[in-house]
Each structure stands twice: as structure tokens, then as C-alpha cells.
Amino acid sequence: xxxxxxxxxxxxxxxxxxxxxxxxxxxxxxxxxxxxxxxxxxxxxxxxxxxxxxxxxxxxxxxxxxxxxxxxxxxxxxxxxxxxxxxxxxxxxxxxxxxxxxxxxxxxxxxx
Amino acid sequence: xxxxxxxxxxxxxxxxxxxxxxxxxxxxxxxxxxxxxxxxxxxxxxxxxxxxxxxxxxxxxxxxxxxxxxxxxxxxxxxxxxxxxxxxxxxxxxxxxxxxxxxxxxx
Numbered sequence: 001x002x003x004x005x006x007x008x009x010x011x012x013x014x015x016x017x018x019x020x021x022x023x024x025x026x027x028x029x030x031x032x033x034x035x036x037x038x039x040x041x042x043x044x045x046x047x048x049x050x051x052x053x054x055x056x057x058x059x060x061x062x063x064x065x066x067x068x069x070x071x072x073x074x075x076x077x078x079x080x081x082x083x084x085x086x087x088x089x090x091x092x093x094x095x096x097x098x099x100x101x102x103x104x105x106x107x108x109x110x111x112x
Numbered sequence: 113x114x115x116x117x118x119x120x121x122x123x124x125x126x127x128x129x130x131x132x133x134x135x136x137x138x139x140x141x142x143x144x145x146x147x148x149x150x151x152x153x154x155x156x157x158x159x160x161x162x163x164x165x166x167x168x169x170x171x172x173x174x175x176x177x178x179x180x181x182x183x184x185x186x187x188x189x190x191x192x193x194x195x196x197x198x199x200x201x202x203x204x205x206x207x208x209x210x211x212x213x214x215x216x217x218x219x
Contacts, residue, residue, distance in 0.1 A: 031205065042116065042198070042209035050205060058206060090155065099143045099202060103155040 003027040006091050006104035013081040013111045021076040021107050023091030031094040032074040033101070034058075034066065036087040043090065049074055050096075081111045115139045118199050118210035125217050131186040133213045135199030138180065142202045146173050146184050149196040149212065158184075158197075189217045 007022045023032065030051045035043040045058030049068040063085060065077040078085060091104040116137045125131050137144070146158040159166050159173040161182065166173050170189075175182040186193055194217050199210040 033207070035209075040211060042114065042211045043200070043207075044209075045206055048205060056205075059208075088153065092155075099145070099160045100157045101145070101207070102157070106153050106155075108153075 004091060004093055004102050004104040006089075006107050008107060009105070010108045011110070013078075013109065015081060015083065015111060017081050018077070018079045019081065019109075021078070021089055021091075021109070023074045023076070023104055024072050025074075025091075025093045025102075026072065027093055027095070027102065028071060029093040029102070030071070030096040032068065033092040033094070034064070034074070034076045035090045035092065036060065036085075037090060037106075038087050046076065046089075078109075083111050085109065086111045114210070115208040116199055116201055116210040118197075118213050120213060121211065122214045123216070125189050125215070127190060127217055127219050129189050129217075131189050131193075131215065131217075133184045133197050133199075133215070135182040135184070135210055136180060137182075137199075137201045137208075139201065139203055139208065142204070144175055144182050145200040145202065145207070146182075147198040147200060149198060151195065155198070186215075189215075191217045191219050193217050 033048045034046040044060045047066040049055045089107045092101040094101045143162045149155045161175040170187045172185040196212040198212045
């Protein structure tokens with residue numbers, strides 16, 4: 001996952017708090033994705049972006065917001081955190097015209 | 113129903129065994145990916161397939177577009193192959209993932 005960094009690695013939130021998960025890439029890739037991975041479940045797409053200023057919803061966008069003001073950064077915002085948002089969050093990037101995704105190391109979030 | 117189904121969910125093998133992991137999907141796809149998730153959680157891409165067969169070292173991936181099925185084979189398995197193997201399909205700009213196959217290779 002060289003080239004894709006995520007912060008923080010771990011976080012515990014109380015119900016109702018908000019936070020931003022950061023994703024930064026130095027690969028100059030157009031496409032960026034946010035996924036969540038719940039135990040026993042496949043990765044689910046939350047939001048994605050095809051370039052700066054352009055974002056779109058994935059399968060499970062409720063409770064999240066994103067922005068993409070630069071090519072490098074794609075932060076994921078949780079407003080009013082809920083226990084159902086306890087998960088591991090992965091950011092991934094992809095170069096337009098190619099199909100391979102590069103994943104960040106993940107952020108483990110617990111909401112209690 | 114998930115768009116992507118994998119089998120088996122869990123697999124234990126003796127070192128040296130030939131391993132097969134299966135993936136079936138129900139949507140039209142542009143490409144299919146096999147990913148490996150290490151015990152520490154990191155995810156790396158192994159293969160991208162849109163037809164036929166690909167080989168990297170001891171790993172072989174095949175896809176049958178008509179059958180909507182792909183297999184990942186590991187020859188001469190080794191304990192370092194222990195990981196979760198994830199099948200994913202791409203439709204448009206979105207990816208759909210299977211729940212993964214947890215492989216343990218015992219020395």
C-alpha cells in the first residue's frame with residue numbers, strides 16, 4: 001500500500017461524536033474510493049471520486065460525507081457517529097484506464 | 113443476495129497441497145480481481161482478469177465469462193500463503209467484493 005496513507009490507524013469514538021478519516025495519495029491517481037469492511041462481510045463501497053471536485057455515492061453512503069478538493073486527498077467525514085459505523089475503513093486509489101486498485105493500510109474505528 | 117459469492121469460506125491445507133478458491137458473480141463485469149488480505153489487514157492486488165488465465169509464480173487465476181465464474185489456484189502451498197483471498201468484480205466505476213476465503217496452510 002505504498003503511496004496511499006490513512007490516518008488515524010485506530011480511533012474510538014463516542015456515539016454522536018464526529019471525525020474525519022484522512023486518505024492521501026502520492027500516486028497522482030484519478031480514482032479514489034472509500035470502503036468499509038465489517039467482520040464476515042465483503043468490502044462495501046461508501047463513496048468514490050473520479051477526480052478533484054467530483055464525488056459519487058457507493059453502496060452504503062448513509063452517515064458519511066466526502067470531499068475531493070485536490071487530487072491527493074479524499075477525506076471521509078462521519079457526522080453523529082453510531083455503533084453501526086464500527087468497522088475497518090480502507091481507502092483505495094486507481095489510475096484511469098487501468099483496473100488495479102492500491103489500498104491504504106486501513107483505519108480501525110470503534111463507536112461506543 | 114451478494115453480487116459476488118466465494119467458496120469455501122475457510123480452508124485449511126497441508127504445506128505443499130494444491131489449493132483452489134472459487135468465485136461466482138451475478139452481474140455483468142468489466143473485470144474481475146483477486147486480492148490478498150494479510151493477517152495484519154493490508155490488502156494487495158494479485159490479479160486482474162477479463163478473460164482466460166493468468167499466472168504469477170505459484171498463483172494461477174482463471175475466468176469463465178459465460179459461466180460467470182473464476183478460480184484462484186495456489187500450487188505447492190506454503191505457510192506464508194496463509195491469508196484471506198478476496199474476489200472482486202468491477203462494473204463501471206464500482207467494485208463489488210466477496211466475503212473472502214480464509215486460507216491457513218499448516219507446515
